[in-house]
Amino acid sequence: MAAPLGTGTFTEETGQEKQDTQEKDKAIPPERAEEAKLKAKYPNLGQKPGGSDFLMKRLQKGQKYFDSGDYNMAKAKMKNKQLPSAGPDKNLVTGDHIPTPQDLPQRKSSLVTSKLAG
Amino acid sequence: MAGAGGGNDIQWCFSQVKGAVDDDVAEADIISTVEFNHSGELLATGDKGGRVVIFQQEQENKTQSHSRGEYNVYSTFQSHEPEFDYLKSLEIEEKINKIRWLPQKNAAQFLLSTNDKTIKLWKISERDKRPEGYNLKEEDGRYRDPTTVTTLRVPVFRPMDLMVEASPRRIFANAHTYHINSISINSDYETYLSADDLRINLWHLEITDRSFNIVDIKPANMEELTEVITAAEFHPNSCSTFVYSSSKGTIRLCDMRASALCDRHSKLFEEPEDPSNRSFFSEIISSISDVKFSHSGRYMMTRDYLSVKIWDLNMENRPVETYQVHEYLRSKLCSLYENDCIFDKFECCWNGSDSIVMTGSYNNFFRMFDRNTKRDITLEASRENNKPRTVLKPRKVCASGKRKKDEISVDSLDFNKKILHTAWHPKENIIAVATTNNLYIFQDKMN
Numbered sequence: 001m002a003a004p005l006g007t008g009t010f011t012e013e014t015g016q017e018k019q020d021t022q023e024k025d026k027a028i029p030p031e032r033a034e035e036a037k038l039k040a041k042y043p044n045l046g047q048k049p050g051g052s053d054f055l056m057k058r059l060q061k062g063q064k065y066f067d068s069g070d071y072n073m074a075k076a077k078m079k080n081k082q083l084p085s086a087g088p089d090k091n092l093v094t095g096d097h098i099p100t101p102q103d104l105p106q107r108k109s110s111l112v113t114s115k116l117a118g
Numbered sequence: 119m120a121g122a123g124g125g126n127d128i129q130w131c132f133s134q135v136k137g138a139v140d141d142d143v144a145e146a147d148i149i150s151t152v153e154f155n156h157s158g159e160l161l162a163t164g165d166k167g168g169r170v171v172i173f174q175q176e177q178e179n180k181t182q183s184h185s186r187g188e189y190n191v192y193s194t195f196q197s198h199e200p201e202f203d204y205l206k207s208l209e210i211e212e213k214i215n216k217i218r219w220l221p222q223k224n225a226a227q228f229l230l231s232t233n234d235k236t237i238k239l240w241k242i243s244e245r246d247k248r249p250e251g252y253n254l255k256e257e258d259g260r261y262r263d264p265t266t267v268t269t270l271r272v273p274v275f276r277p278m279d280l281m282v283e284a285s286p287r288r289i290f291a292n293a294h295t296y297h298i299n300s301i302s303i304n305s306d307y308e309t310y311l312s313a314d315d316l317r318i319n320l321w322h323l324e325i326t327d328r329s330f331n332i333v334d335i336k337p338a339n340m341e342e343l344t345e346v347i348t349a350a351e352f353h354p355n356s357c358s359t360f361v362y363s364s365s366k367g368t369i370r371l372c373d374m375r376a377s378a379l380c381d382r383h384s385k386l387f388e389e390p391e392d393p394s395n396r397s398f399f400s401e402i403i404s405s406i407s408d409v410k411f412s413h414s415g416r417y418m419m420t421r422d423y424l425s426v427k428i429w430d431l432n433m434e435n436r437p438v439e440t441y442q443v444h445e446y447l448r449s450k451l452c453s454l455y456e457n458d459c460i461f462d463k464f465e466c467c468w469n470g471s472d473s474i475v476m477t478g479s480y481n482n483f484f485r486m487f488d489r490n491t492k493r494d495i496t497l498e499a500s501r502e503n504n505k506p507r508t509v510l511k512p513r514k515v516c517a518s519g520k521r522k523k524d525e526i527s528v529d530s531l532d533f534n535k536k537i538l539h540t541a542w543h544p545k546e547n548i549i550a551v552a553t554t555n556n557l558y559i560f561q562d563k564m565n
Binding site: 030035038045114115116117 | 397
């Protein structure tokens with residue numbers, strides 16, 4: 001017997017499986033159960049998942065903030081002292097350390113040929 | 119579909135795989151788009167590193183009648199570079215979001231490629247002859263002393279090794295505040311649209327300093343933002359018609375003859391939701407990640423997180439067909455939300471005759487649905503299956519209960535192995551399937 005479209009079943013239902021499905025119908029639908037799990041883990045989760053907060057984050061992808069004023073003032077202050085180096089972990093840029101162009105991750109274009117062409 | 123019997127079922131075989139074998143994938147190598155050209159002779163891929171690689175199908179070998187030509191590298195170039203918008207403090211990724219081919223008009227090939235902000239028209243041309251026998255230049259390019267020239271000759275073209283050159287012919291920039299998700303060439307072959315999260319623009323292929331805004335869904339107050347545009351496409355035959363899909367699971371069909379700004383749709387396609395089934399995840403999983411017209415133009419297909427839907431353009435209130443891609447994930451939505459997989463954007467495609475649709479899933483699985491026989495199949499893109507002319511074995515995911523031999527349980531699926539991009543040759547049963555950093559080509563078994 002072909003499964004009707006949209007029910008999400010791949011296989012024919014045998015007698016045993018029919019009973020299981022009926023039991024499932026009486027139980028909480030899987031989506032709701034998953035929702036309960038999520039709310040249990042993150043009780044502060046907002047009510048509207050598709051709402052403006054979520055969409056705003058999506059629209060702002062790629063935002064990186066750099067204040068040239070701060071940068072130049074710090075550079076001037078540091079002129080007499082030695083510029084603190086980034087330390088062993090170049091990705092850790094915190095505290096008094098002012099990022100210099102050398103410290104920021106390089107955004108060079110791929111000079112290497114794609115491996116698909118290899 | 120393979121194995122189920124019936125003479126018309128396609129038997130898929132591995133043909134080729136492109137890309138590195140190593141497990142450590144560099145971010146630049148992540149494939150972000152795959153597209154056949156109109157004849158199917160060329161296959162283009164774009165990646166996160168902003169590079170385009172074009173493969174060309176070999177001419178069929180008369181002696182090897184049991185297989186079609188292989189796809190070999192034809193051209194590769196850097197389409198987009200990373201940029202930084204200093205005014206907005208925005209990093210602009212070089213990732214190629216979409217490639218669309220123009221129909222071939224002359225010897226050269228043209229394609230549009232786009233990243234988040236800029237669309238480029240690339241011309242790919244062949245050079246297989248070069249002029250030789252200049253009077254004033256030596257063969258190596260040095261100029262001859264004119265006083266030493268005693269006779270004149272006519273330079274001739276002589277054959278040379280084929281050189282394929284890619285050059286950017288147009289750059290369409292500065293028209294999108296938000297991130298471009300789609301480009302689509304109009305059937306008039308003169309104009310095209312580009313869509314970002316909130317706006318759709320209409321361009322003329324010859325004009326780069328001007329673009330018309332045809333859809334704008336940005337609310338006056340951004341706090342009232344409730345949905346974004348996720349994909350857009352021109353109708354294949356009707357040059358005034360296009361559709362765009364949204365993050366809320368709706369598709370709007372617009373007619374450019376109705377008004378200059380198509381904010382009011384001509385048709386709104388939306389499947390009514392059962393309110394008793396509504397959950398935190400409902401809207402997220404209903405977000406449409408891809409919309410594609412059938413070649414006939416009568417139908418369109420949409421992909422949301424768990425299903426593929428076919429819509430008849432004449433019926434707005436529900437799809438005519440719905441296919442479940444991986445329904446077993448419905449009971450995993452909590453963890454899929456936590457690891458962000460629920461936001462993965464799967465694409466979908468039609469075969470040349472609009473009888474079969476295909477889309478990707480996790481664990482490097484991809485699915486095909488035969489609209490006529492109503493049969494579906496799950497196949498895997500894996501190097502373990504790479505014996506040419508051996509039919510691929512169908513895969514099965516065990517949702518719950520006893521796992522049969524050869525089945526894989528939902529909890530064993532690798533969610534890092536996603537197939538987001540697939541393409542079907544416009545005429546033949548040849549498909550291109552992109553895993554994270556490899557491109558697989560499968561063909562049907564020819565007897």
